[in-house]
Amino acid sequence: ELKVEQNPLFLSMQEGKNYTIYCNYSTTSDRLYWYRQDPGKSLESLFVLLSNGAVKQEGRLMASLDTKARLSTLHITAAVHDLSATYFCAVDLNEKLTFGTGTRLTIIP
Amino acid sequence: GAVVSQHPSRVICKSGTSVKIECRSLDFQATTMFWYRQFPKKSLMLMATSNEGSKATYEQGVEKDKFLINHASLTLSTLTVTSAHPEDSSFYICSARPWEGLGNEQFFGPGTRLTVL
Numbered sequence: 001e002l003k004v005e006q007n008p009l010f011l012s013m014q015e016g017k018n019y020t021i022y023c024n025y026s027t028t029s030d031r032l033y034w035y036r037q038d039p040g041k042s043l044e045s046l047f048v049l050l051s052n053g054a055v056k057q058e059g060r061l062m063a064s065l066d067t068k069a070r071l072s073t074l075h076i077t078a079a080v081h082d083l084s085a086t087y088f089c090a091v092d093l094n095e096k097l098t099f100g101t102g103t104r105l106t107i108i109p
Numbered sequence: 110g111a112v113v114s115q116h117p118s119r120v121i122c123k124s125g126t127s128v129k130i131e132c133r134s135l136d137f138q139a140t141t142m143f144w145y146r147q148f149p150k151k152s153l154m155l156m157a158t159s160n161e162g163s164k165a166t167y168e169q170g171v172e173k174d175k176f177l178i179n180h181a182s183l184t185l186s187t188l189t190v191t192s193a194h195p196e197d198s199s200f201y202i203c204s205a206r207p208w209e210g211l212g213n214e215q216f217f218g219p220g221t222r223l224t225v226l
Contacts, residue, residue: 040222041220042219042220043153095213096155096158097215
């Protein structure tokens, strides 16, 4: 059974600071996704990572994938309040997604 | 492109009634659609995979007689919660995977919040 764990589960950080969210998974896969969810809303796709060593960046967010370590990271640079949300990674195995536990990010002014 | 809609966005019903939720892919055809359930402050859990023209595949622990799924066309899947009870209250989210192109990515609908009184 595929298990996907994120840490931290909760993260409060000040504006302007950098931080990284980690996503570990238990079974080999080379396809991983990052999503953002605002309260009461559905998922917004952030990144699609399709191979070992993949790195993608959009604004203040950067995601990477290490399939050998079964690890993906979501790095936040110079956080701003608008980034406050819950972030999920999801691993694609046999064309089904298994979601991580989620990281609730709060940016403090 | 790749827009998925759900209807209704919110529904409140009495215990014992049935509720139907629609999931539509608006600008692409989807041979496969997925239904997820999310409890407050929790992650998404896959309930079932819906394939056009065939029976849905349910995840372990999901009652297929309670959560009826129909995927009658390449753009529409429905989830019917039968004889709903308060413990069925949740946020239900569907996703659709395009028939071709756009890789293997799933595109998510806006969700349906079900409250059973």
